[in-house]
Amino acid sequence: MEKFTELEAIAAPLIRINIDTDVIIPSREMKRVSKDGLSDGMFANWRYTEPGGREENPDFVLNREPYRQAKILLTGDNFGCGSSREHAVWALAEWGIRCIIAPGFGNIFYGNCVRNGILPVILPEETVSGLVRQVEEDPARNMLQVDLIHCMVGAPDGTTNSFEIAPADQEMLLEGLDAIAVTRRRDDEILAFQGRDRLKRPWIYL
Amino acid sequence: MPRTVIEKIWDEHQIADLGDGTCLIYTDRVFLHERTGSVALKSLEAAGRQVRNPEQVFCTMDHIVDTFPGRTDETRMPGGTAFIQTTRDAALSAGINLFDLGDTRQGIAHVVSPEQGIALPGATIVCPDSHTGTLGGLGALAWGIGSTEAEHALATKTLVVKKPKTMRVTFTGQLSAGVTAKDMILTLIGRHSASGGIGYAIEFAGEAVCKLSIEARLTLCNMTVEFGAWSGLVAPDHKTFEYINGRPYAPGESLWEQAVEHWQALGSDPDATFDKEIEINCADIAPQITWGTSPMHETGIDRLVPDPNDETDENKRAAMERALEYMALEAGTPLEGIPIDAAFIGSCTNSRLSDLRAAAEILEGRKVAEGIRAICVPGSGLVKQAAEAEGIDKIFMAAGFDWRESGCSMCFFAGGESFGHEERVVSSTNRNFENRQGPRTRTHLASPATVAASAIEGRLADVRNLD
Ligand code: SF4
Numbered sequence: 001m002e003k004f005t006e007l008e009a010i011a012a013p014l015i016r017i018n019i020d021t022d023v024i025i026p027s028r029e030m031k032r033v034s035k036d037g038l039s040d041g042m043f044a045n046w047r048y049t050e051p052g053g054r055e056e057n058p059d060f061v062l063n064r065e066p067y068r069q070a071k072i073l074l075t076g077d078n079f080g081c082g083s084s085r086e087h088a089v090w091a092l093a094e095w096g097i098r099c100i101i102a103p104g105f106g107n108i109f110y111g112n113c114v115r116n117g118i119l120p121v122i123l124p125e126e127t128v129s130g131l132v133r134q135v136e137e138d139p140a141r142n143m144l145q146v147d148l149i150h151c152m153v154g155a156p157d158g159t160t161n162s163f164e165i166a167p168a169d170q171e172m173l174l175e176g177l178d179a180i181a182v183t184r185r186r187d188d189e190i191l192a193f194q195g196r197d198r199l200k201r202p203w204i205y206l
Numbered sequence: 207m208p209r210t211v212i213e214k215i216w217d218e219h220q221i222a223d224l225g226d227g228t229c230l231i232y233t234d235r236v237f238l239h240e241r242t243g244s245v246a247l248k249s250l251e252a253a254g255r256q257v258r259n260p261e262q263v264f265c266t267m268d269h270i271v272d273t274f275p276g277r278t279d280e281t282r283m284p285g286g287t288a289f290i291q292t293t294r295d296a297a298l299s300a301g302i303n304l305f306d307l308g309d310t311r312q313g314i315a316h317v318v319s320p321e322q323g324i325a326l327p328g329a330t331i332v333c334p335d336s337h338t339g340t341l342g343g344l345g346a347l348a349w350g351i352g353s354t355e356a357e358h359a360l361a362t363k364t365l366v367v368k369k370p371k372t373m374r375v376t377f378t379g380q381l382s383a384g385v386t387a388k389d390m391i392l393t394l395i396g397r398h399s400a401s402g403g404i405g406y407a408i409e410f411a412g413e414a415v416c417k418l419s420i421e422a423r424l425t426l427c428n429m430t431v432e433f434g435a436w437s438g439l440v441a442p443d444h445k446t447f448e449y450i451n452g453r454p455y456a457p458g459e460s461l462w463e464q465a466v467e468h469w470q471a472l473g474s475d476p477d478a479t480f481d482k483e484i485e486i487n488c489a490d491i492a493p494q495i496t497w498g499t500s501p502m503h504e505t506g507i508d509r510l511v512p513d514p515n516d517e518t519d520e521n522k523r524a525a526m527e528r529a530l531e532y533m534a535l536e537a538g539t540p541l542e543g544i545p546i547d548a549a550f551i552g553s554c555t556n557s558r559l560s561d562l563r564a565a566a567e568i569l570e571g572r573k574v575a576e577g578i579r580a581i582c583v584p585g586s587g588l589v590k591q592a593a594e595a596e597g598i599d600k601i602f603m604a605a606g607f608d609w610r611e612s613g614c615s616m617c618f619f620a621g622g623e624s625f626g627h628e629e630r631v632v633s634s635t636n637r638n639f640e641n642r643q644g645p646r647t648r649t650h651l652a653s654p655a656t657v658a659a660s661a662i663e664g665r666l667a668d669v670r671n672l673d
Binding site: 031032033034035086112115179180183184186187189190193194197200201202203204205206 | 222234244248328
């Protein structure tokens with residue numbers, strides 16, 4: 001997994017509440033046996049003029065310059081609610097999103113983000129609106145700075161906003177670890193367990 | 207300290223307590239299917255990770271393959287063929303056990319796993335599928351996981367799991383004629399709601415559960431997820447051991463006695479305590495039928511469609527009203543006699559040999575009512591073969607049922623197939639959610655016997671009243 005330490009990037013505002021995973025990636029867009037190739041279908045219902053079509057809707061924020069280069073998403077409360085489909089996070093990551101700033105996230109989605117190298121940042125609604133206002137004045141210049149080591153989001157006007165993240169999640173992102181890698185650190189323990197268990201329950205070991 | 211069967215299995219598999227209520231748990235078996243297993247295997251491969259102990263990993267084709275005779279890799283499900291072929295390739299390169307199309311052992315994951323002796327008492331078994339708890343019928347601790355979790359289990363042989371609370375559901379007394387394990391579990395969900403089991407692992411106990419056959423216990427445990435529970439099981443007993451003995455992946459002769467001795471010690475200690483206890487008297491259970499869009503929307507077939515106005519909880523009342531509208535039913539209508547369009551016998555809930563026998567007993571010498579589409583999908587190639595050896599296929603077909611190859615089929619659009627718009631289906635499956643079996647399809651869940659009786663009558667029928 002790609003490490004996340006610091007990021008300075010264009011932020012795109014997509015301010016609506018309750019954007020669910022079905023909106024982030026409609027089920028008809030999950031056609032392949034893969035975590036890849038999903039970015040094309042990301043926000044398909046909003047991004048394209050017709051369902052299933054590929055003609056871009058010029059009004060959708062991520063279709064406009066310079067937001068096409070955005071790596072940060074500023075959005076509304078309860079982002080990523082709904083079904084547990086991890087495809088939503090895979091699609092966002094592939095498109096290039098590295099950080100999502102919102103007043104709140106869907107529970108499973110939040111965990112999926114951390115597991116896939118996207119930093120979910122929770123900031124109060126007023127703070128998010130404040131960032132949106134500054135960004136919109138000149139999106140290409142007014143970039144946001146996100147620092148995961150110090151848990152800070154720096155605004156274009158120089159103010160900083162601190163956020164909270166669970167130490168285990170922070171470590172996973174900073175070191176680019178995934179859950180498997182974290183568990184792998186206990187491999188000695190696992191293998192020792194397996195050795196003892198093999199004697200105790202040999203029929204389990206085919 | 208006295209322990210429950212759940213705690214005994216948990217303790218035996220706990221590698222580490224990670225604090226914050228989670229533990230690192232050893233997983234004995236991973237079962238995959240082509241819908242979710244494909245992604246897990248492929249991305250594991252892409253990450254350059256190996257499956258640890260591939261000999262303890264199994265995979266079947268059930269969720270995407272179609273069930274028409276003479277089937278191939280082609281299905282009506284868009285992109286389905288790729289899922290089938292990717293799964294096959296990834297399974298072969300990972301060196302796991304694959305029950306592929308054309309193999310008589312192929313079938314629905316939770317049917318194949320007991321049949322092959324893969325699910326064992328006291329074992330932990332996971333599968334990226336929500337009905338994995340079925341295997342609790344054999345005294346296994348089994349639960350459904352997500353696709354990334356499946357990767358974790360494949361790569362490390364472990365999962366990080368939140369420790370569940372324990373619940374014992376005791377079924378006392380005796381079942382009446384025509385009443386089955388399906389009616390028991392529906393009754394539990396109807397009385398204690400679809401969220402009554404959230405956060406719990408359940409032990410099913412009591413005289414009536416002891417008397418159930420192993421296949422019936424699998425049915426009972428199958429719907430623990432519809433009760434909201436994390437997992438559910440029946441402590442293993444001599445019936446369990448008899449069922450397992452001699453199956454392909456079961457302990458062989460040299461280990462058999464050691465295994466049985468181990469399994470015999472798994473039962474809950476007499477003075478073990480559970481976080482919650484529920485008791486249900488089987489004498490009160492009639493054949494059950496669902497009338498709404500949640501498995502908790504259910505009652506006896508001899509009852510009326512309930513009136514939302516009698517419900518005091520506002521959210522539940524609103525859900526009932528929505529359900530009745532979706533189902534096109536009026537409060538106060540007798541359930542027995544509601545005309546149907548189709549009947550389905552299949553799914554991991556009720557597609558085993560005993561289920562097909564129960565239905566065949568009713569269908570023998572009778573015909574499905576005019577205009578009713580009736581389909582039977584055996585749970586595995588081996589179930590199908592065994593049923594055919596007994597002539598059950600002939601009984602089904604003579605009655606007017608389709609007789610299919612095994613798979614999930616119209617439990618949920620497998621093979622891209624579904625029931626029609628607003629069709630009313632009586633079904634031996636486990637989910638009656640909106641659109642589950644087809645566009646605006648209206649599903650009534652019931653036992654195979656009730657489905658067979660209803661198919662013959664052309665309306666929801668009480669199997670006890672069939673002449
Ligand atoms: S039969 Fe239905 S419920 Fe069972 S595994 Fe298949 S799709 Fe799921």
